Amino acid sequence: MKIIVLPLFRLSSGHHKAAEAVIEHISMIRPDAHIQTVDILSYCHESLESVVSKMYMQWISKKPESYSKFYKSFIYTSDGRRSEQMPLYVWDKYFEFRLARFIEKERPDYIICTHSYPSKLLNHLKRQKKVTVPIINVYTDFFVSDVWGKRSIDYHFVPHLEAKKWLVQLGVPAERVYITGIPVHPSFEVDHVRTKHRSILVAGGNSGLGQLEKLLQHLNDHSLSYTYKVLCGHNEKLRTQIELLGNPRIKALPYMSSREEMNRFYEEASAIITKPGGITVSEVLEKELPVFISGALPGQEEFNADYLKKRELIYELTDAVPIEQQITAIIDSDIERNKWKKRLDQYSLEKEQTLTMTLTAIFGSTTSSVPL
Template sequence: MPFLQISSGHHHVADGIMEYLKGLEEEFECEKVDILSYTYGAAEKLVSSAYLKWIHTFPDFYSWLYNRSAIKTRPNQKKAYRLFKLLFLWRMRKLIEEKKPDLIICTHALPSFLLNEMKLKKSHTIPVINVYTDYFMNEIWGTEAIDYHFVPSKEINEELIKKGVNPEQIHVTGIPVHPHIMKHTSRVKNRPMYSVLISGGNLGAGAIKTLIQNLKPSGQIQYSVLCGKNEKLYQFLEQLHDPLIKAFPYISSKKEISSLYDEADAIITKPGGVTISECLLKKIPIFVYHALPGQEEVNFQFLMKKGLAYQLKDWEKKGQVEIQILEVLQSEQQKEQLQKQLRQYHAELTSVDLTEILTKVLAKLQNEKKG
């Protein structure tokens, strides 16, 4: 259960989990359901559009409101979120009655909150797994009655334990990536130019166009821009006719995305959870040029605290981006320091494959059901 129909990390993680389940011996019938579309139909498009416009037009207000409502709470204060209950609880009950699922996996906080409320009131006993898609846990996520938690870091693991969650119910998986995004491979050496990916323009949000306009390629870096479904961005790049800036339209194949990562010496991106998780898996140097208000701001703070990414400064000025990237790529000391931080981060994650974790969790849930 993700939320909204926007092509977000919630959906990418859900798709990846479904692919992992398909790889197991047992057969699974999986279905993604967005509770907003299920409840209010076409109104979802209006909400999605308003959400994106809000972020663009009033970023500071959105950031303030998100922090106030979803992150910052007074000690021992539990927000009631009465509006969420009023709008969606009745429909969640209907959904469960209609689908009769054996397991529910939440990749967004809202359905997790609703299902947790229902379990606490004994409205249903269906096992629920939280799969967190950012590098923090906002206050909306349900915890008390959730059966398992797939968390992105040891910090979230510790936070859940403090909330009273049994450590055996928590798996430090990192943010799950699609199984076709394989671990990093050796990159091609002795190439005439460095290869740098640019992503973050899929939804038209952020400032990727400004970034590209100010690149001022010197000939030392070949840039590949992942435009996603942002047709305007793709057309803009095609019209530049710059041989050092290559535009890629939407790529549906995860294997193709994985290959592009393998060819890259670095990536310039926004701190969206899934993209960052893929880059951490591939051990690619990450350069953050912009963070959308709310979730991405908090993700960025996590990355900087852990030393897992670089902040691009003065990226609106011509030529500054390339200077900063080359400074890192041409420094063995900086590259080794980054690899040290990456090794430390990966050492904090479980060494067990997600397929194996899912197999064990499902077997345990099945045994509990029989018992």
């Protein structure tokens, strides 16, 4: 069996993490599968991918209000149909042509999209009957943007019941929509083991975006009872800033390529401060860690935050009260933690079946025992 997975861009992102998670789940049930991950931008026009990804990073970091307005005008709208009006017709036709040729050459049995743009292209190709391969959308945020292909896509793996209802409202048959949750790598799907460590993880430093510098200064200005471990990734500037603080309660962690090591830090933490990215929040909720956010990047993170706050699955930090005081009011209170755990359990119960079970139902299994 041959499967092609389509994220977008080469830079590390939630779409790539989702792709890696899905691939690992498939490998567990179909070790015979040949799986190929392809960034369609790089495949079609390598220099264009570099330009577009660089422009995107500069746009959201230097003009966040502009990007937010664009996103709300063309990417995610109240009627769910605005993407048809996006001024990308010529580029869409070019990429559709190249994608159809690529699929004809590779002849995959299934295609999995972890980004909305390849899904949009394939949805149009399927409508025109230029592609007949079964397509799976794997959604990586807590909402469904307008750009995703919908009615001509064969399978939809959605994060929650509300997303399923939204797709059905847009004309997708309910039997083609599976509530699996946002994909989490099997490395994180282990029983949560509480430890006696008093540490808070701080994530979001790898991209160099967000309000981390302000957050760390706020922490440094107050006495701390917890140790704050900051995931710096490749951001050397952030590591240097933390070292210059000279605060033994604020520690910089380098880039971690090992999921096992990342899982250990999750296990040792009492909570996490992060941005509301779909994959990161899903991993943390899998570990049953209370999530605190201090701002969101424009676009999808804003809508993720809206949904998560509505379900009271995350807590938003403010400048009015010392940060640690806001965190300890939740994690040091059995009453508050139990309330949050009940909301988390309710959210988790919306999943109709695990990702592994869903993939097994579609692909079948060549293993004697499939982990459920």
